[in-house]
Amino acid sequence: MTDKVTQTRIGAQAVLRIDNPPVNTLTAEVRRELLDAFDEAVAAADVTAIVIAASGQTFPVGRDIYDLDRPASPPDLRLLCERIEASPKPVVVALHGTVLGGGLELAVAAHHRIARVGTQLGCPEISLGLPPCAGGTQRIPRLIGADGALDLMLSGRMIDAAQALKLGLVDEVTDLDLEQAAIDYASVCGVRRTSDQRIRMEDGAHFLQSVEAHRAKSGSFVAVKIVDCVEAALLLPMEAGLTLEAEAFAECAASDVAVALRHIFFAEEAAAQVVAKDVQPVRHLGLVGGADVAILALNSGLTVTLVSPDRAEVEDALDHVGAHFEVAVASGMPEVQAVNALSRLSCMTEFAALAECDLVLDQSGDTPDPWWELDGDLPDVLARENIFSMRLQFPARGAKLAEITTHSDTQPETVAKVMQTGRQMGRVPLCVDMTEGGLIETLVSRMEVLMGHLAPVASSDILSAALSDVGLPAAAFTVPTAPLEDERLPVAAVRERLECWLINEAAYLISAGAVTQPTDVDVALVHGLGYARTRGGPILQADRITPFEVVQRIKRFALEDGSHWHAADLLQRLANERQKFRDLKKT
Structure with a gap:
């Protein structure tokens, strides 16, 4: 055995004890070692009960999502769960942290579950367009009924240990030594296989009513499959139900939606790992301008010093922040919380006030004479290589993107610090290199240019519908309403043009080094513009169509529509080499 x-x-x-930091992911190696250790314990004559626990911050959070796109590596999680449930000796799991997905499926395959106070449990697979895959749809309804099971699986939400105890998902909650509590429990409990439990399904009519109520509200393919599987927990023998679940999982995993959701999940992971450095958290944030960023920072618990050499701007910032918290209190924020936030704000006119800050963000915007070049006696924290700007999206659509502008001489530790601060403020940080404007601002502007060309031959309604088909919210754009000369393009034709134009503009930005990797464009559009996660992003769509086909379409549009159509050099190169964006390496 390894470690x-x-x-x-x-x-x-x-x-x-599972020990696979940081979150004890159930990789093939972990599954194999756990199964070997489990079989050894079952075979040992001097062992009367088995406890499965985990080191570190959490019980396993699930399987490795990357395994979905790799060849199968035994043992699969379903087999492991079946072996645990079939044990002739009592099996108790000790749960802490976030017990999610495959981790929860492993837990419900055991005979008994002990959870530490504050443990969170859930089935988030639906966020990837997937149902549970290791018996969750069959075992969880046996423990908590159809309503509870479908609520967990269709919402993807987490519940805490106290709620789980009330539902019957766990048997005991403790605030004492978790592992010892599980050992003590194992010494007195017996074998109780979840597949044999029927008490939550005794009222079959009520169970089916719950199933039908959730089916009526299920709007997606995966949701329907989950409901079908939970229904099977009542109607089919365990083995048949597991087979149905496996078939549903395979079908969902191969769907375009699930592929897109995995793509954006991996893209988000890659964007977050641009700088994988452990850094001290920022507690005191300095701002040069940026009252809106100050509000976010104060709400996340940071101390903020905002500086502007213009006293009128300082007063405006104070008024803006104060007005925000007045509205927040009127909307339900406890007054003491607002007072505490405002007590952590200082607004000054001298740059020296930033000397004690852990990090400084420049929100002053583009100026012909940058302030850091005007003041020759600035504190070290204001050295040019330590200064960033953070471009935020503030529309009502709830965008979370924070475009972080870095510099070539910036140290990786400093980049990590600003990325961490963005996440602390509830944003999705993304490193960009834009000399003018922002990534989202540029893409919106360029899309509006194309719509201006299309306006004489496509109505505003058709343009709006085509935007939605592409995955973009029409409300984020100024859709032209020019008089129609010849309404010759239907929605499908406009959609095709919008998609190819967006892919082409993304290629221009990638080749200019605006992003670290091509999939950053997809992350930016999802979190900065509300692009549909279920479509993945223009980079995924380009690779589905293939750059070669995109270039062929652009050539056709140039003949049909005019000279504003030109394939970006990068896109043309990928087409010539029969490559895709995924073949490009990070910059």
Whole structure:
């Protein structure tokens, strides 16, 4: 055995401890070692019960999502869960942290579950367009009924240990030593297989009513499949239900929606790992301008010093922040919370006031004479390589993107610090290199240029419908309403042009080095403009169509529509080499 799973004997109990930091993901290696250790404990004559626990901050959060796009590596999680449930010896799991997805499926396959106070449990698979895959749709309804199971699986939300205890998902909640509590429980409990539990399904009519109520509200393919599987928990034998679940999982995993959701998940992971450095958290943020950023920072618990050499701007910033919290209190924020936030704000006119800050963001905008070049006696924290700007999206559509502008001489640790601060403020930070405007602002502007060309041959209604078909919210654009000369383009034709134009503009930005990797464009559009996650982004769509086909369409549009159509050099190169964006390396 390696250090991924260890086995300790405590009396007559075998404690199997998963240790796969940071979140104990159930990789193939972990599954294999856990199964080997489990079989050894079952075979040992001096072992009367088995405890499965985890080191570190959490019980396993689930399987490795990257495994979905790799060849299968045994043992699969379903087999592991079946082996655990079939154990002739009692199996108790000790739960802490966030017990999600495959981690929860592993837990409900055990005979008993002990959770530490504050543990969070959930089935987030639907956020990736997937149902549970290791018996969750069959075992969880047996423990908590159809209503509870479908609420967890269709919402993807988490519940805490107290709620889980009330539902029957866990057997005991403790604030004492978790592992010892599980060992003590294992010494007195017996075998109780979840597949044999029927008490929550005894009222079959009520169970089916719950199923039908959720089916009527299920608007997506995966939601319908989840409902079907939960229904099977009542109507089919366990093995048949597991088979149905496996078929549903395979069908969903291959769907365009699930592929798109995985794509954007991986793209977000890649964007977040641009700088994988552990840094000290920022507690005191300095701002040069930027009252809106000050509000976000104050709401996230930071101390803020805002500086502007213009006293009128300082007073305006104070008024703006104060007005925000007045409205917040009127809308329900506790007054003491607003007072506390405002007490952490200082507004000054001298740059020296920023000397004690952990990080400084320049929100002053583009100026012909940058302030850092005007003041020759600035504190070290204001060295040019330590200054960033953070471009935020503030529309009502709820965008969360924070475009972080970095510099070539910036240290990786400093980039990590600003990225972490963006996340702390509830934003999705993305490193960009834009000399003018922002990534989202540029893409919106360029899309509006194309719509201006299309306006004489496509009505505003058709343009809006085509935007929605592409995955973009029409409300984010100024859709032209020019008089129609010849309404010759239907929605499908406009959609095709909008999509190819967006892909082409993304290629221009990628080749200019505006982003670190091509998929950053997809992350930006999802979080900065409300692009539909279920479509993944223009980079995914380009690779689905293939750059070669996109270039062929652009050539056709140039003949049909005019000379404003030109394939970006990068897109043309990918087409010539029969490559895709995914073949490009990070810059």
